[in-house]
Amino acid sequence: MTKTWGFDTTAIHAGAEPDPATGARQVPIYQTTAYVFKDAAHAARLFGLQEVGYIYSRLTNPTVSALQSRIAAMEGGAGAVCCSSGHAAQILALFPLMGPGKNIVASTRLYGGTITQFSQTIKRFGWGVKFVDLDDLDALRTAIDDDTRAIFCESISNPGGYVTDIPEVARIADAAGLPLIVDNTLGTPYLCKPIEMGATLVVHSLTKYMTGNGTVTGGVVVDSGKFDWSASGKFPSLSEPEPAYHGLKFHETFGSLAFTFHGIAIGLRDLGMTMNPQAAHYTLMGIETLGLRMAKHVENARKVAEWLEGDARVASVTYAGLASSPWNATARRVYPKGTGALFTFSIKGGYEAAVKFVDNLKLFSHVANLGDARSLVIHSASTTHSQLTDAQKIAAGAGPDVVRLSIGIEDVGDIIADLDQALAEASR
Structure with missing residues (x-):
């Protein structure tokens, strides 16, 4: 039903059903660490990714889940994973794609903290970066090599307010068989829908316009659900057997939600960059306006x-x-x-x-x-x-x-x- 809603209706209603236990209209803050299993078989199915549900709030939480559903609907994505900050969202987005010796091509016009994260911190993982002026599309094509695993840009850049021609950059990413990651923090889905323009993943610092009142930090990765992670063999975390889940293949098993499930079952499980439910609640309220x-x-x-x-x-x-x-x-x-x-x-x-x-x-x-x-x-x-x-x-x-x-x-x-x-x- 949300597919037919306008922007403001989606911003208020998506992901927010009345609480089944109390009838509460606003999404409650589920301030709990863990969730009681129905029985041992239920717990086993949840841990084996054979059933969707709540295990532990480092992974999933009902308040956070409501926020994820709302943002995915607003961005036109298949799913979303919320986390503790915009910087955490960037690492969460790259984590399934990268490996030692692999690189990303990123815009020169990025938030200073992002430039530092990409040029300094990710080197500790063995990842690399090539910064390119994305106004020069030929330079972008030249920068891509066999080890490139993603292209990264901001829709509207911080601090200069420069704009990226997302459709043109997306065409280059698509021709190279690479995902395009767009930081849409300054655009928000009100001004810009990167997925409609060809982006694979969208990240936000929810700390900014999405919450809008300077009270919390938060981040999100929105998955378009449109990328074929198995086509090239470049993304084994998503296409190949996962040892921690007895050889389960995320893309084969979860299809368009492969990246979203990986972000929760591997990313949040092991990196632990969890959004707290109170932050999710404030962000849900902010998004309404x-x-x-x-x-x-x-x-x-x-x-x-x-x-x-x-x-x-x-x-x-x-x-x-x-x-x-x-x-x-x-x-x-x-x-x-x-x-x-x-x-x-x-x-x-x-x-x-x-x-x-x-x-x-x-x-x-x-x-x-x-x-x-x-x-x-x-x-x-x-x-x-x-x-x-x-x-x-x-x-x-x-x-x-x-x-x-x-x-x-x-x-x-x-x-x-x-x-x-x-x-x-x-x-x-």
């Missing part, structure tokens, strides 16, 4: 970006929704509802002016987060992207004179007034 919030976020962001672009104290604005943006044509084609509410701008006066501007804002909160209902600000070069080299910072859109804004849903006149007074102080 996602469509309303995103429309307001985008409306405010467009007005603020246009105002900044016309201000003499500003050197440049990156917002892809501006007619002057080199990404505007892609934005109008791929993201017709808007290009989100996160973008950067450069202040005349360089690093000193940028820092002074941030220190003089009153309405904006200076925090290491984005996607809140409140307007947020940060100087990326000295914080979120500080681990990167100067060249990496510039490539990621986080130069020394650049400030990142996450535009909230306050009255836009108040947002602009605060920016105006802070720019005045920074320009003195």
Whole structure:
């Protein structure tokens, strides 16, 4: 039935049936570690993946399951696996695909923490990465080799708000027989449906717009259910016998849900990056108003970006929704509802002016987060992207004179007034 629902109806109702025991309309917080088995045979079937049910909350929990179902419905996926953070979701997405000596090809325009995770941390697993400017599709094709196991990008990038031409990148991934993983944190399924454009997997930091109130951390991997994991022999974790389950083959056994079942039965079992039920509850409540919030976020962001672009104290604005943006044509084609509410701008006066501007804002909160209902600000070069080299910072859109804004849903006149007074102080 959810296939015929509109976006806002799906955001409120998908995955949320009245509680059968009490009739509670909102999804309860099932604050429990374990679940009583009917008998020994029932327990054996659950542990052997012969029956779907609840065993232990590191693996599955009814509150988290409701959230997984809702997000899968909103993204148009076959299934989803929630976890403890967006960073955890990225590792959970890569885990079944990778092995020592294998690599991913990733966009140069990524969140600084993701660049660090890919360029530094995953090396400890023996995995590699090749960073490519995805505006250069020929460079993307050239970067793919026999050891490449996935292509990774953000729909709308953090911090610059640049947009990815997902259909074009998906065509290259499909031709190479590789899954395309899209981080849709800034787009959300309201602005962007990567699976409809050819993506295999979608990841989110649920900490941001999906929850929308800055209260919890969480992540999710959404499985399109459309990739043939057995076609090439490159993904043995999904296509070959799994020793821990007596030779069960995930793709052969679970079909379109192979990746989802692997993410729970292997990923959460062994990596333990579990989402807690209270976080899932807050996220479910946040998602109910996602469509309303995103429309307001985008409306405010467009007005603020246009105002900044016309201000003499500003050197440049990156917002892809501006007619002057080199990404505007892609934005109008791929993201017709808007290009989100996160973008950067450069202040005349360089690093000193940028820092002074941030220190003089009153309405904006200076925090290491984005996607809140409140307007947020940060100087990326000295914080979120500080681990990167100067060249990496510039490539990621986080130069020394650049400030990142996450535009909230306050009255836009108040947002602009605060920016105006802070720019005045920074320009003195």
